[in-house]
Amino acid sequence: MTLLRVEDLHTHFISRDLDNQIRVARALNGVSFALEPGRILGLVGETGAGKSLTATSIMGLLRPPARVVGGRALFEGRDLLAMPEAEVNALRGRDISLVVQSPKSSLDPLTRIGDQLIRIHRAHRKASEKAARERAVEMLASLGIPDPARRMAAWPHELSGGMAQRVLIALALMNAPRLLIADEPTTGLDVTVQAQILDLLRDLVRRTGIGAMIITHDLGVVAHYCDEMAVMYAGAIVESGPVRQVFANPSHPYTANLIGATPERLRLGGPRTVGGPPPNLFRLPEGCAYRDRCPQAGADCATPPPDVALGAGHVARCHRVAA
Ligand SMILES: Nc1ncnc2c1ncn2[C@@H]1O[C@H](COP(=O)(O)OP(=O)(O)OP(=O)(O)O)[C@@H](O)[C@H]1O
Ligand SMILES: [Mg+2]
Incomplete structure (x- = not known):
């Protein structure tokens, strides 16, 4: 059975401005992905894309003004978002563990x-x-x-940063969870420590068959350690699939930009930043959220882009992609 299946997850920040008007920031706009046991999924995307929010939404750890307003998060077939609080609490920290983004503050x-x-x-x-x-x-x-x-x-x-991060992972693994979500587990650590920790995680996944989702900025980490990847932009997954397929044939213009044209560039500089301002979540355009920054945008991009299946589980959400 699929370990974690997230379907059309929507999370909004709902607040009032100075004129007492309700303001809605559409931070997650229909996030969908699946994770199988024994696999590692990499969730990538620029800062503010909604990666951490995806994790906290699934785990039931949102605080106002953030609220899940739609979708499902099925853990072994049971919807975490529809479960009584007590049941989610029992799962969290035991069957599902989250390693949060800032290690020091969570010890x-x-x-x-x-x-x-x-x-x-x-x-x-x-x-x-x-x-x-x-x-x-x-x-x-x-x-x-x-x-x-x-x-x-x-x-x-x-503890040093590397030690604190390891202790945090130890805490997450103490109860032998079946699902581990690690938010930037090695960001800020030196390369050797980073490799050590990620090697351990991968061995653990291979040995025990748990499923892991690694949230990261680092495409090198995805290329080396993940089986599947999902690329996030403005609160939605714009491309996903097996890591090899996506790297070999990045199909959404945003993914292509992130990955860059050559493997050399990846080794040298990691992901490129994308030109132009990030999208305003209070005023997301109809249609493709990337179109203001997209070199390939055309008039049709004002309508919602389709999910185009490219084979072997590789999917891109774009008008420009041909199946
Ligand atoms: N109170 C709020 N009101 C409106 N929007 C908010 C609020 N708090 C956070 N956001 C927005 O929610 C979005 C999701 O942020 P999230 O932390 O999930 O990004 P991320 O992809 O994890 O980024 P990073 O790579 O920097 O960790 C951001 O664009 C942020 O601006
Ligand atoms: Mg984050």
């Missing part, structure tokens, strides 16, 4: 890391203090943390 500064690991385990799984401690030490060791038994006593502020 409890007043609790030693060992105690945080033990606590999350015992909150969701029946385990003795001793068994939980053993599991925590094993988990730290498996994430390449040296001298893990001693590290259990460390305070969050004593």
Whole structure:
């Protein structure tokens, strides 16, 4: 069964301006994708595209003024967005884990890391203090943390960025989730540590068959570590498919721009920035949201673009793409 199937997810920020008029920012506009067990999906797109919001919407972690206003998020066939709060809470942190974008701020500064690991385990799984401690030490060791038994006593502020990130991943994995969502899990870390962490994640996915979604700016990470990818623009997926297919034949003009023409460019500079201002979520145009920045835009782009199937699960949402 598909592990996670997100269907036509819409999330809005609903607020009032100074004149007391209601303002709606359409931050997610029909996000759809699927993740199978044992696979890694990379979610990419420029800053503000809605990647983190996709994760928090699925996990039921939105705060006002953000609200899911439509769509479904099926975890093993059950809609997380329609489930009673208590059930989602039971799944979250146990069967579904999220590694959030800012590691330092999500560790409890007043609790030693060992105690945080033990606590999350015992909150969701029946385990003795001793068994939980053993599991925590094993988990730290498996994430390449040296001298893990001693590290259990460390305070969050004593950790380097790389260590804090690993502890966060350890926390996410303590309860052996079936779905892991990691939001920029290695951004800001040096390349060696980044590779170490992502290698571990990939091994874990291959070994245990969990499904992982990695949110990243870094197309190199997608190329090296992901099986599938989804490219996000203005709160929608504009192109998705197996990583090889998308890299070999980037079909949406936005994807083509992100990836650039040559593999050399990718190695040298990572993703290019796209020219022009990002879209205004309060006033998204009818039709294709990318058309103001798109070199190939024409009159037909004022109508909603179709999802064009390009074979092997590769899909691009664009008027210019021919099947
Ligand atoms: N209170 C708000 N009102 C209106 N729009 C908001 C509000 N808070 C956030 N947004 C918008 O929601 C959008 C989604 O942001 P999100 O954090 O998901 O982007 P992201 O793709 O994760 O970016 P990054 O790569 O920088 O992490 C952004 O464009 C942001 O401007
Ligand atoms: Mg983000």
